[in-house]
Structures are given as C-alpha cells and as structure tokens.
C-alpha cells in the first residue's frame with residue numbers, strides 16, 4: 001500500500017507537484033497520464049526517494065520514504081524502477097542484468113565480483129520465466145530486441161521483490177505491437193504477484209486498454225482519478241489542456257470508454 005499525502009515539489013520558482021494525494025493498493029495497476037512537464041517523472045522519483053519533496057509524506061507499507069535511504073545497498077528497497085530506455089548493462093548477460101535486482105543485501109565484495117548465491121540465480125531465472133525470456137539468459141543485453149530488453153527490465157524489477165514497481169514511460173520507444181506485449185507482461189505480473197504498479201504513459205489508448213485505474217496529472221495537480229471507462233473527451237482535455245487531437249474521440253469510442261462525451265466529435269473531421 002502506497003500512501004502519498006500533500007506531496008509538493010518545486011524546482012526554483014516552478015511548482016512541479018502541487019499537493020498531490022494518492023493511495024495505491026497492493027496489486028493495483030495504476031496509469032498516470034499527463035502532458036510533458038506535468039510532473040509524472042518527478043512524482044515517481046519522489047516515491048522512490050530519488051528526489052526530496054518540499055512538503056508531504058510518502059509511505060510504503062507504513063514505512064516513510066526517505067531520500068537518505070537511497071545509497072544503502074544493504075537494505076532492500078520497496079520500489080523498483082523500469083525506465084523508458086531499459087537501462088540494461090549492455091555487456092552483461094540477460095541473467096546478470098536481472099541479478100542486478102538482487103544486489104541489495106549482498107556484500108560489496110560479492111557484488112564487485114558478481115558472485116551471486118545459487119538461490120538468487122534461481123530467483124532471477126524464475127523472473128525471466130515470467131516474461132518468457134529464460135532461454136535468453138546467457139545472451140548479452142545488447143543482443144536482444146528493444147521489447148525483449150524492456151521485458152528484462154521488468155524481470156530485473158521483479159527480482160528486487162519490491163512492494164511497488166514504478167514504470168516511467170516504459171513503452172515510449174517501442175512500436176505499438178511490442179508496446180502492448182510489454183504492457184501485457186507488466187499487468188499480468190502486477191496481478192499475479194500483488195505488486196502495485198504505477199506506470200507513467202503518454203498514450204490514452206494504452207491507459208484505457210491496460211489501466212485498472214487512471215490518474216490524470218496536469219500542471220502538477222491530479223485532475224482525474226478513476227477507472228479508465230470514466231475517461232471522456234472532456235476529461236482528456238482537462239488532463240491535456242489545449243490539445244486538439246480528434247483521434248482521442250476515436251480511441252475512446254473504439255475502446256468502449258466513456259461514451260456520451262466520446263460520441264461528440266472533438267473537431268471537424270473527428
């Protein structure tokens with residue numbers, strides 16, 4: 001359970017997060033939608049302690065998140081990140097990339113020489129099995145496709161045994177078919193393991209298709225929080241002010257999202 005209360009963050013004069021309140025259940029697949037600069041990445045960085053908020057509280061399973069805990073490898077952290085560009089170590093095998101997720105708790109010497117206990121290797125292989133990549137365990141990280149790299153990113157996050165996986169635009173650099181496959185794995189793992197997922201996305205159609213709950217962030221404030229079938233063109237415009245994209249009406253109609261509003265063309269030619 002993640003509890004965010006009154007979260008605020010500014011960079012200089014720019015208020016990037018304004019009083020964000022959010023709670024996320026174990027096993028919930030939450031999509032955060034919002035335009036560029038809305039504060040989505042900053043929100044995730046505050047949750048994993050990478051960025052110190054100015055005000056507010058974040059607790060994961062009752063334990064307050066503190067930036068000071070970040071550098072302490074001996075402690076297993078409750079958050080795992082998935083990045084847009086996968087961030088794999090290219091010269092390492094797929095398996096070793098996943099084992100990076102097990103490094104918390106290992107001695108510095110063991111970590112330095114990559115001496116992983118057999119049970120960690122077993123666990124990493126099990127994580128690779130969940131994304132159907134066990135057969136690529138010994139392949140180098142740069143010799144697999146972008147979609148496979150992101151599946152390894154998911155396995156690495158899973159290997160950390162986190163309470164929450166924070167995915168920052170995990171499919172932004174993938175083609176639509178691969179993006180759907182990757183989101184499918186992420187959602188399935190969320191449901192099967194009871195790990196909460198907070199997934200920043202740009203694409204309304206993926207949010208409608210995969211999100212169990214959608215939070216719309218606009219200019220640092222939550223402007224929508226609800227199930228994807230409540231997204232309407234009006235709400236999408238609230239999240240993306242000034243957006244002129246008649247395609248959104250089609251997406252909502254096609255996906256069976258809401259409904260009365262979606263049936264109104266947004267603009268000529270919609």
Ligand SMILES: Nc1ncnc2c1ncn2[C@@H]1O[C@H](COP(=O)(O)OP(=O)(O)OP(=O)(O)O)[C@@H](O)[C@H]1O
Pocket residue numbers: 011014016034035036037038039040041042043
């Ligand atoms: N370290 C930083 N120093 C100063 N300003 C920052 C820093 N990180 C982010 N910002 C600013 O904060 C605002 C929100 O950034 P953030 O990356 O959280 O938005 P976002 O919604 O994730 O955008 P995108 O979808 O483009 O990644 C932006 O104006 C950005 O320039």
